[in-house]
Amino acid sequence: MSAYSLRQYVPAILIGTFSTGLLFLFLTPHDLRQITLFIYYLVISGAAIGISGVAIFKHRGMRRFIHVLISAGNVCFTLYLLMHYHSTNDNTQSLLFLQNFFYLIMALIVITQSIEFRTLKLRTFDLFALFSFLLIGGLHIWFFSTQDVSLVSQLSGFEEQMLLISLYMMLAFLYLNRVVSAGQQFRILLLIGILGFTIASIANTLFVFSGITHEVIHLLQISSILTISISYWVDDVSEDVLAYDSIVDYVLYSVVVMMFLLASDRLLGTSVMDSMIANAVLLLLIRQFVVSKQNALISHRLHTVNTDLEVAVSTKAHELEIREQQYRSLFAYHSEPIFLFDLHGEVLSVNEAGSSILGLTTETLLGSNILDIIESKDRAPYTIILQELTNGRPRTIDVRVMTDEGETRVWQLVNVPMIIDGEVEGIYAIAKDITQMIEQQEQILYQAKFDSLTGLHNRYALQEQIERLIEEGRTFTLMFSDLDGFKEINDQFGHHMGDQLLQHIGKRLRTALLPNEYAGRLGGDEFIVVAEHGDDEMLTERLRRLVYRPPYYMAGTLVEVHASIGIVRFPEHGKKLKHLLSNADLAMYRAKDKGRDETVMFEPELREDKEERKVLMEGLETALEKGEISLFLQPQVDASTKAIIGAEALMRWQHNGAFIPPSQFIPIAEETGHIQDLGRWMIHETFQLIHVFEQGDIHLPKLSVNLSVRQLFDEHLIDYLKTLFERFPIEPSRLNFELTETVAAHHSDRVLNRILELKALGIKLSIDDFGTGYSSLAYLVRYPIDELKIPREFTMQLEENREYQMVTTTIVAMARQLGMALVAEGVETEYQETFLRKIGCDSMQGYRYAKPMPLDEFVIYYMKHTTP
Template sequence: MPAWAAPTLAQQIDAIESSYGSEPAEVVARLRPLEAQARAAGGDGLRAFLAAWGFAHGSLDQLTVADAATAELIDLGEREGNAAAMASAFALRATLLQFSGRLGAAHEWISAALPWAEKTQDEALRYWVFMTAGDLNVWTGHLQQAVALLQAADRSAQAQGHARRSAQARIGLAPLRLALHDVDSARADAQEAFRLAGHAGVLPLQLAAKLIEAAAEQEAGRQAAGDLAHDQAEQLARALAPAASAAAGSVGTPGWAGSQAQVQQQMADLHLSARQFDAALRYAERALRLAGEETGAEAVDLARISVGLARLGLGRRAAGAPLVDAGLASLEKQGLKVRLLEQLNRHAELLDELGDAAGALRQSRKALGLEAELVRNDRVSTVLDLQRRSSFEQSQRALEALTHDNELQANQLARHDSERRLTLGLAVAMLVVVILTVALHQRARKANLALQQHNAELAHVSLHDRVTGLPNRRSLERDARTLESQGFTGLGIVIKRLGLIMGSLGHAVGDELLCQVAGRLKPIVERQGGCLYRLDGLSFGVTLPALAGGAQLAGLLDELLQAMQPVFLVQHQELAVTLSIGAAELPRHGRRLAEVAKAIQLAMRHAQRQPGNAAVLYTDELMLEQQDRLLMEARLSQALDKGEFELFYQAQCDLQGRQLTGFEALLRWRGPEGLIPPDRFIPVAEESGLMVPIGRWVLQQACRQAKAWHDAGLGKPVMAINISPRQFQHPDFMAMVHEALDHSGVDPHRIELEITEGAMMDDAEATIAKMAELRRLGLHLAIDDFGTGYSSLAYLRRFPINRLKIDRSFIRDLGQDDEGAAIVQALIQLAHSLGMTVVAEGVEDDRQERCLRDWGCDMMQGFGYARPLPARDAAALLDVQPSGAPQGDG
């Protein structure tokens, strides 16, 4: 920006956060005068204000204001298609959940923020999202991902020319690298952080950088260099606390001990996440010793728990378990519930990994109970409160101005009456007074009526959704409190893939579709004496009087789903809509509103995992299943490090000559109890975000195997590799592909990436650009499970795809189902007309194979030709092929 150019509103707000970020009360005070300007400006100015306003109030534990800011950011993002607003909303929500200790949920929200942040050029926002994501990945044990995210945060800080933020990112990176045994990089990051913090004039950051540098030098065995860094840290501590230094004569103050203890505790936690228990114990014991020199009981408890966990990891249960239990009990006694929740989850994960399933389940249940206690009810929209307050103040000012005008007019009339008293007389004066009084009364009455009407409109807006006109979340909370004493049935309804429709066709189409869906649901609900509410962008809520029995509720749920069967006509386009419905009853499924709301959410999430329309009534088994999913997620997060994954390979063959042409790499998980079916763990990996590092491993292993077969003289079979939707949309996906190709040395023309049509259509324009780049690398691309999603033929023609894979659901009844046969023939002709080859999946018998060959299908895959096999057995198939046969189709 030129020196003479005035800073934008967003830049002013960023400057306030940059200067006073550690003083949230000061940030709030300095932001308040900018609110009117931000609301008038809208767009990025309003987005920056709401993000800073919500974060500052969240830091002050004023979560009502922070939640209101999050809701308005989402509304702004949906209304204006503002990617920065969506990224800010998700990052703010993740931060609030992190403040409350709900780190798993926070990780999901920040994962959702990352794709939005990648679409913006706002480096300050990108820095916030990447730093938050890095921090949460550290807490959830994803250290490699955390390194990549903190590096991205550092790049954003450098793009801003912001030395302090860059120093903070490097201080986050250095201990991570140390825990991952990259000592030289850790030392370099700490030294660079020290330089940047010095440039920014931030002594506490310089102190932290020197302490980490000292730890790195000691890990590398350079004791002299470590002592020198430690001495420099002492000098910085004296500069930060000159009075304490003068009194003590050395840097042995509680503040100095606390700074050292924090670094040692951080290193202990990172080594625990990396399951390096010897190093973790060493750092944790130092942290405990240093924490004992200060008055804070919390630091002592955290260090004691870390020592105990490290000893448990080393098999010293008798020495470790009492320390963990004592630390947890002390945190509970102090009322430190957020810290307690974090430590309970860490303990549960470690116990599960060590084979103590009962202990892990016991601690997980404690954590789930504590998390439920910490979940707050959604707050009343602070934005509406502020609007109402502003309206009231404007009305008050209008009344004061009216009173002042009346006084002026009365004075003028008095003077006028005095001047003309001799000529007009008392009768005329009285007549004037009467007329003036009537006029003023009419004017005041008109002003009061306008004020009442305005207040009524505000009251209506605060209780109703602006798009559908339905009652909103606030109305639902009020009505539910009224029904609590007599019991009721509650429903949560989500429209599946509404985000895809809005992303493809625009928000105007999405809003009209919402109104039509509400128009079908509302009369059904009202016939049962209930009320329909619009809760947020994708979901509705329903309250009903307690129904007579399960059959009546089942009939209502079926009627709601059936109402979606006719397609919707929106702006001359036919759209199919499917719903996920979760249901629960009070007091059957909970004695309090919060418990019933949680039961509804759990049932609704279970329904969302089912294909098509689905309705689920809450049961205790769902809660147990949720707990099992949590335990599986914990196990899954460690499976990669333990080497429990392996790849099987299913052969593909040319239908005309029945010659082997390639393989599809299929992921398998071999746990302690044996092979775990993919349909059990892959959905959990997708939902938790673990599919990204797992997918990276699959990509690397499959490329290495293809190169190994080629080097062994077994031909050049094409290797097909499945790419999950979350992996394909990840900002580092192209880097993963380059890394796998470079490290394996495989010929890219021998690799085929299979991408589902749903992943392609989430952001079609961005997908086209990404796929074009993959094709430039020489890779083949296939669209997987074709026909099961919502692909647009207009987009399909533009996608640079080599191959189309017909889903097994269309192949199963070939020769028996004429309608299914017609669909398969049409798909083959469509693919060939677009220059694609066709692979049929799930071919199991001669009848299916004969039909496909007659219709001109190019290739097949299924049990009829070969089952998935380990690499050694798959290589045997290559051995028996004629020389040069397994060459793929080019």
């Protein structure tokens, strides 16, 4: 048990000790009471000796001396018990007096050291002494005025002086505990213990007690002894409760006080005047010791302060001398030229580097003007700098200077004002020759032909290389590639991860190319490979095998990269650079339209597709404003009962009277960023529709809507959803967001945090097209997913492909084990329905039940299939 925890039990220990003694006193038979209490006293006093003995070995210095005094007092009391039990001579009373003496001297030491260490005002303790002196004098007069001969005969100077010291100690302890925080518990326990023992001892000496009262007095004594010893446990050694001083001083002090007590008891008698004189001398003796210790402490501190001051002054002077030498060394031996001149430019001092680099002597430069060495076209700007330096702020300027040999050098002059007494008296000019650096910068700018991120040729180097091949009339193949899903990687992992991916791709491209091939980065995630041969199939296969197919491991995550590639040949697909790049771009976008991770050779028909694509891109900008975007619903049904269990909200675009397939305009929307506005519109319409359904007679259990990658990582998504919940107070569990498996499968804290935020709103989550991705299934355990959707690609193969049957069965079993709901998409035939229901998937969606339909048709369909 630690000392700190034991402090909490100290009051209980003391109260328990006294209460146990009372129980022995009242419950023990009269003939056994004396021996029982004697044994009890010995046990308690033995414990006190053990505790104070441990404290002697635990502490050092003055603390050990104090606990030696406590142990001596405890030993005296134990001897008193043993001797008093066998005999009742006067020697036993001497042991009690001696014990009181040890305790009181120990208490005075604690007070004296507290005064010494804290340097409290001695006048306060003089008032305590005066008050104690007057009170004891009054008690002395009262004793004699009672004319009780028996009482007066027992009174001696020793008891009276012990009472005086006890009272003085009590007042001092109380004051110390009010002004000094450290060691309060230690002093309080000493106060209680010593006062209790002193009062009990003196009362037992002056008055004759018998029976239970006599035993209670002894119980008070034994409890006080334990209180004094147990103070060891609350002595906070981490604080300076006691000062560390010479123990010899306190031993001599104790001997003097003891001799005075004994002498005054024998010599002065018990008259009022003699007693007052003895008490006054005793208090003066204590005060003199306190004053001497405080004077010694003040003298020591003064000596320490003077010594520290002398050391500080000496150190400061030495530092100033060193700094002066350092300044001289810095100025004289600095490798760069340093000039000191006045506000008019007159040179006052120059170091050796300044004179040697100009080829002039120091004597020649002194007294000349700094403007004389600066070329004429730079003098006017430098003159303005000199004028501005009067405000006390350093300025830097690049100037051209002429050496004595007629060579022009470029100096970077750092001009620092020399301030004396708050006024600018001169200027330090530190010159750095940056001639070579300027030349290198110009060379770097001229040769800057490489992309800083990937190390490949940049756009300008590519253009120069291709233009050179065109001018020379050499045939070549140009391959234009764009990463698939790169925006999603940036949205999901951050742009720093996207930059790392581009760096890795650049490294792989450099290692995958042959000597007659070279690559460059056009910008963003677009790369160009130029090959001076016509084997584009071989080149494509090599790039996909070495660059675009293998996964990339970054920041603890496997990232799969694919690319859409467009290919053109010179000269058949264009005779100018801009035509070649434009046609390669068209071929690349056709590859994306085909499903991505594809390669397309340019054909003239692609130009027509480009115009159509341009029309769609322009149309998307105003589609929402013109009301061309509408909401379609496709029911989700229970295959057994044909009951509608939900619906999926789908987006449809009717442009110029014709419906544009989602597979055609959604990729364009993602590319142009319009998917963000379209997605918010879909979520708003879904909330509004659920709210209308809840207000009417349409009890649709669930309405699903797709959530794109951009929407998922939109930092304002959660706030937007909370706003919609306030506007349309719907049941959150009826709203279901469908996430793509590619997004969910990435084990990033960003994905997990966003999913948890959506779940906190009460929204259900589904994984759309489950099983079509290429990622680990560990996310199913990590994320709180409510539903899996079996993709249409699997459903359409159930009748003809046994492998798809096995995979679908596995998905259903896994979902059931994980407690997830299932919805099969693309159900069109009875065989598909029967097979899915047989393996445990009852929720289905597809043309067998209903196609996606406008809202009014869906309401009619719902009423028809729910009406009894």
